[in-house]
Amino acid sequence: VTASGYSRAAAISFFQAAPDVEDWERARRSGTRARLDERHLLASAALPFIFPAELIGNEFFGDGGMRMLAPLSPAIHLGAKRLLVISTRDEKPDPPPTAPVPYPSLGEIGGYLLDTIFMDTLNADLNRLRRINRTIELVDEDQRRRAGLQVMATRVVRPTRDLREVTHQHVGQIPRAVRTLLRALGGWGRDWRMASYLLFESVYCKELIRLGYEDGMAQRDELAGFLAGD
DSSP states (O other): OEEEETTTTEEEEEEOOOTTOOOEEETTEEEEEOOOOHHHHHHHTOOTTTSOOEEETTEEEEETTSSOSOTTHHHHHTTOSEEEEEOSSOSOOOOOOSSOOOOOOHHHHHHHHHHHHHHHHHHHHHHHHHHHHHHHHTSOHHHHHHHTOOOOEEEEEOOSSOHHHHHHHTGGGSOHHHHHHHHHHTOSSSOOHHHHHHOOOHHHHHHHHHHHHHHHHHTHHHHHHHHHTO
């Protein structure tokens, strides 16, 4: 469970694992053995300015995505042989505008920044892992074995719909105070990116869970084979 330490300005991955798994230290990120409980989960999901930071030990922690430069790293450090990655972003980029657009509002810029912080690092880390895999594949089996190198198999599951569309369908459930804030910032009605980070109502969350379940079941056989190592 990864959370961002406000004092250290680093991502800390708290883990429970076999005794032979050691802590690790990298630039602005580390792994620390801990007995996991609800505090780690609350800290990992504590979106700044929306949810309170969580005190763990002597430090306050917030959302783990803020400083997580290599989101695949903790699983690899813990000994994973293959990675099932579940993303919340579809792979269809927005088309370029066909006519001049208005100057971006504070709400649109804020949504863009949130999207960059919480989404782009996963794709960047996946690209990095694929490059490493291609390099390892150039090394013969004997050398790989002696050096302890192996190709890391990955499978990525992405939503088949843009989650901003789902947000748009449920904007009526956004609390009045949040709606007022979004309107004041210019984040209402044009781009639902910021709203998608501020909507936590149960009906919306259930819709996301249903979409994820359906997308997963559509790949059931492929996912079962991947997890079985076929």
